[in-house]
Amino acid sequence: xxxxxxxxxxxxxxxxxxxxxxxxxxxxxxxxxxxxxxxxxxxxxxxxxxxxxxxxxxxxxxxxxxxxxxxxxxxxxxxxxxxxxxxxxxxxxxxxxxxxxxxxxxxxxxxxxxxxxxxxxxxxxxxxxxxxxxxxxxxxxxxxxxxxxxxxxxxxxxxxxxxxxxxxxxxxxxxxxxxxxxxxxxxxxxxxxxxxxxxxxxxxxxxxxxxxxxxxxxxxxxxxxxxxxxxxxxxxxxxxxxxxxxxxxxxxxxxxxxxxxxxxxxxxxxxxxxxxxxxxxxxxxxxxxx
Amino acid sequence: xxxxxxxxxxxxxxxxxxxxxxxxxxxxxxxxxxxxxxxxxxxxxxxxxxxxxxxxxxxxxxxxxxxxxxxxxxxxxxxxxxxxxxxxxxxxxxxxxxxxxxxxxxxxxxxxxxxxxxxxxxxxxxxxxxxxxxxxxxxxxxxxxxxxxxxxxxxxxxxxxxxxxxxxxxxxxxxxxxxxxxxxxxxxxxxxxxxxxxxxxxxxxxxxxxxxxxxxxxxxxxxxxxxxxxxxxxxxxxxxxxxxxxxxxxxxxxxxxxxxxxxxxxxxxxxxxxxxxxxxxxxxxxxxxxxxxxxxxxxxxxxxxxxxxxxxxxxxxxxxxxxxxxxxxxxxxxxxxxxxxxxxxxxxxxxxxxxxxxxxxxxxxxxxxxxxxxxxxxxxxxxxxxxxxxxxxxxxxxxxxxxxxxxxxxxxxxxxxxxxxxxxxxxxxxxxxxxxxxxxxxxxxxxxxxxxxxxxxxxxxxxxxxxxxxxxxxxxxxxxxxxxxxxxxxxxxxxxxxxxxxxxxxxxxxxxxxxxxxxxxxxxxxxxxxxxxxxxxxxxxxxxxxxxxxxxx
Ligand SMILES: Cc1ncc(C[n+]2csc(CCOP(=O)(O)OP(=O)(O)O)c2C)c(N)n1
Ligand code: SF4
Ligand SMILES: [Mg+2]
Numbered sequence: 078x079x080x081x082x083x084x085x086x087x088x089x090x091x092x093x094x095x096x097x098x099x100x101x102x103x104x105x106x107x108x109x110x111x112x113x114x115x116x117x118x119x120x121x122x123x124x125x126x127x128x129x130x131x132x133x134x135x136x137x138x139x140x141x142x143x144x145x146x147x148x149x150x151x152x153x154x155x156x157x158x159x160x161x162x163x164x165x166x167x168x169x170x171x172x173x174x175x176x177x178x179x180x181x182x183x184x185x186x187x188x189x190x191x192x193x194x195x196x197x198x199x200x201x202x203x204x205x206x207x208x209x210x211x212x213x214x215x216x217x218x219x220x221x222x223x224x225x226x227x228x229x230x231x232x233x234x235x236x237x238x239x240x241x242x243x244x245x246x247x248x249x250x251x252x253x254x255x256x257x258x259x260x261x262x263x264x265x266x267x268x269x270x271x272x273x274x275x276x277x278x279x280x281x282x283x284x285x286x287x288x289x290x291x292x293x294x295x296x297x298x299x300x301x302x303x304x305x306x307x308x309x310x311x312x313x314x315x316x317x318x319x320x321x322x323x324x325x326x327x328x329x330x331x332x333x334x335x336x337x338x339x340x341x342x343x344x345x346x347x348x349x350x351x352x353x354x355x356x357x358x359x360x361x362x363x364x365x366x367x
Numbered sequence: 368x369x370x371x372x373x374x375x376x377x378x379x380x381x382x383x384x385x386x387x388x389x390x391x392x393x394x395x396x397x398x399x400x401x402x403x404x405x406x407x408x409x410x411x412x413x414x415x416x417x418x419x420x421x422x423x424x425x426x427x428x429x430x431x432x433x434x435x436x437x438x439x440x441x442x443x444x445x446x447x448x449x450x451x452x453x454x455x456x457x458x459x460x461x462x463x464x465x466x467x468x469x470x471x472x473x474x475x476x477x478x479x480x481x482x483x484x485x486x487x488x489x490x491x492x493x494x495x496x497x498x499x500x501x502x503x504x505x506x507x508x509x510x511x512x513x514x515x516x517x518x519x520x521x522x523x524x525x526x527x528x529x530x531x532x533x534x535x536x537x538x539x540x541x542x543x544x545x546x547x548x549x550x551x552x553x554x555x556x557x558x559x560x561x562x563x564x565x566x567x568x569x570x571x572x573x574x575x576x577x578x579x580x581x582x583x584x585x586x587x588x589x590x591x592x593x594x595x596x597x598x599x600x601x602x603x604x605x606x607x608x609x610x611x612x613x614x615x616x617x618x619x620x621x622x623x624x625x626x627x628x629x630x631x632x633x634x635x636x637x638x639x640x641x642x643x644x645x646x647x648x649x650x651x652x653x654x655x656x657x658x659x660x661x662x663x664x665x666x667x668x669x670x671x672x673x674x675x676x677x678x679x680x681x682x683x684x685x686x687x688x689x690x691x692x693x694x695x696x697x698x699x700x701x702x703x704x705x706x707x708x709x710x711x712x713x714x715x716x717x718x719x720x721x722x723x724x725x726x727x728x729x730x731x732x733x734x735x736x737x738x739x740x741x742x743x744x745x746x747x748x749x750x751x752x753x754x755x756x757x758x759x760x761x762x763x764x765x766x767x768x769x770x771x772x773x774x775x776x777x778x779x780x781x782x783x784x785x786x787x788x789x790x791x792x793x794x795x796x797x798x799x800x801x802x803x804x805x806x807x808x809x810x811x812x813x814x815x816x817x818x819x820x821x822x823x824x825x826x827x828x829x830x831x832x833x834x835x836x837x838x839x840x841x842x843x844x845x846x847x848x849x850x851x852x853x854x855x856x857x858x859x860x861x862x863x864x865x866x867x868x869x870x871x872x873x874x875x876x877x878x879x880x881x882x883x884x885x886x887x888x889x890x891x892x893x894x895x896x897x898x899x900x901x902x903x904x905x906x907x908x909x910x911x912x913x914x915x916x917x918x919x920x
Contacts, residue, residue, distance in 0.1 A: 089783045125764045127613070130775075137772070138783050143764035145616055146774040146784070147609070148639055154606040158613025158621075161571065161599070163765055166617065184609070187602040349597060351570040351619040357595045359562050359731050363552040367396060367514070 079115030082107045089138040098279030101253030102171075102200055103136055108256075109263035110142065118268060124167050127156040129176035131207045132281070133200035136171050150180025153188050156195050157341075162351050164342045167267055168195040175205040175213040178236055182214075189243035189272050191341035196266040196273045199236065202281035203320065210284035217322040222284070233320035236276050241311055241334055246271035248311065248334045252295050253279045254288070258330065265332070271340055278330070291328060294318075298331035305332045371424035372400075372543060373435040374497065375452060377445030381413045386515065387439070387490040388419030392553050392724055393511045394498060395423035399548035403835070404724040405431045405905060410578070410662040416444050425546045429690050429725055429835030433909040436541055437500065439493050440466050441475070458540055460496055462489065471500065471540075473533045478526045484519060491516070491523045495530030502539030505531050554727045556720035556832070557583040559691035560650055563698030564622050565594045566734040571614050571621040573599045573607045578662050579721040580624040580652035604629035608636040612645045616773050618763035620702055624650040627669055628659070634676045637711055641681025641798070643773045644751070644759070646705035646712075646739070648698070649673075653717040653831075655903045664903035665718040667831050670882035673713040674855045680795070682757075682802040684712040685855035689816075689834040691727040694720065696734065697852060700812070703737040708758055708805050715854065717877065719905035720832035742769070749780040753793065757801030806856050814851065814858035817865060821847040824870040825920060828894070830854065830883050836906045837875050840915060851883075859890050871895055873920055877906060896920070 085107040124142040128134040130149035137144040205211040212220040212229035219228035251259040266273035280287040311334035392402040400423035409415040420431040440461040459470030479488040588598040611621040655666035688694035701712040742760035748769040752759040772782025819841035826847040874884035881897035
């Protein structure tokens, strides 16, 4: 008998609000891990979750696999280091929208640019939830929160578009309510050899309840024959929804873009392993400095 | 007094002054001299004024003097700026194609121009001329050229020979005799730090360029295959340390290098290393601040910064080598201690240590990769197992049956987040226990160095490369010298021993506030006075003599 979802649970007491979209992401991740292990595609001990700080980050405590619970905005750089250290590991960064698109945006862009073989899953609730509801880079203009009682003054950033132009080799969007679809995307991302990015629309029941907004708008790109090998088509689909508000009609989810490129660690390591190797003699180097 | 010679080479950025200085140092090295080469350059790529002072002596020297015996001037500015360094019998060798001066003018530029070689090749003509005035055999010049020049080697040798012959009227002007010593490697602090870390198992070096740590980045990248190390340059210093911590978590010995500004950006991650117990070595190169300050100059302004950087309370080790030999052993020790205790170790190194070159003898067999406390199986793995010494066994992701949970929140033994008051206190105590374990270990190791006459009433206390001038002057005055190699924890057990009965305790350092003096006083000791230097230049022997006289020490 294979692993089940429960086999990935920990004793940590869950402190997400009832109705939080994070539950969907947690379930999807556990199911994806269980299925991938059961299918013999990955090994459980090789899974490493790296998380940022925010409500999303708590997922590190809730899933019983290796984890590195990092700083706010700083999950992705350690994830890159982990992958370089041991390319056998399946490295997934579970990050927040404030976390990886605000505080630590540079690491997200550069990991995509390098095509590190890893997965980034954004718990995109479009709000700083753990700090009680301020606007983030993906909040709609006019978002009212503790710091913007008159509405956020900025236009949102479109992470899908950003990742497409940054060099990510798998770019997708999920909706945490669609458990099966999210799980399948996570599986695909883990198996993808290269940088995979999934922006998961994750309603924050407490500070930005978007269930009613997303429900009627989301549709699956893969059901409408989108050609994910075509970057221009992907960009066009990315721009169909700019993380705005009521005016938007349809919100595509699924795979926007997928391609193959050499990975960063393959290039940088060139077959070397950092975890073994003898200590070299330095006598020749010293000889040359005389 | 031992025979000694000082040669200054000056020109513009782009003239290859540093390389020329290195060739001169190699020349003396082949004659058995101890050499020290101080590089003074500006933060620009072309133009400006660069110079190198090479001091060679029959005894070990690790600082330069103000005066020089020979000046090699590639431009007029060199003559104008450094005229004051000349003595009665000093000689100026200059490029008569663009410099007017008294002395030995030679058409150095022309030697390169007429062969259609880049202007920089005139350096080899100057080297030949210098060797001639020192009364040396030409084969020495040829050997040096072959060891330093990569392209157009034969042409360079021909140019050197031309310079050598052109100067024959001054042959033996300052006759140098070989001393009976084998040549030694000439290393900068940057190079020695890289080599030491490699001998302690370094596999990954991560850095973003910033003077004076950039040469370490280049050195390890340039010798990556031979040294078995992978070098990575990420988007900024936050990523640098983040990547390093990720790699260390996954079991790889990692070091990062930066200078003050970059270290500022790393500070939050430093605290993470403290909380999550991640071994990482940070090479912190010092240059004058605040802010961008003087990018390519010298200071020791970062003693308190590495000791106190980071929020919260956590154990850390701060080491401070004073020459490349110490840099080699301490860099290795830093990596070993980081892994044994799963703590951040900061290696502070000042500009002059990092960017000057010193005759050095490194015994690579003296460095071992010390084993960390590894998990040996049996029972359930707990990343943060509470132990008496505060050190939990390490395991790495990828180990069957093991879940490794590193956590920047306060956590339980498994690494799961907690806000429990009892666990919070227990973890703080775990960190305190670790601090004590570290101190116990350091008591068994060499944590200070002493020089000169430690029975004397006066002891000069110093850190970093300032010890070069301090040791030399102390020996002349029959003073003692105490140099802490460890700044945190400060080896109070040694200080206590060496300060006892001293009448006059003087701290010498390159900053304006006397940070070492304050730090020592903070630990309850007396420091009678400070001699401080903060003009961005390394202390010279003559300058220290003068300051000691002025201070009436
Ligand atoms: C350097 C730093 N700045 C600020 C914070 C405070 N902080 C904690 S979580 C958070 C926002 C989290 O928002 P997001 O990343 O979107 O995660 P969410 O809570 O929405 O899942 C902030 C600002 C911090 N921990 N560290
Ligand atoms: S505040 Fe929002 S994101 Fe955080 S747990 Fe509650 S519902 Fe979820
Ligand atoms: Mg958020």
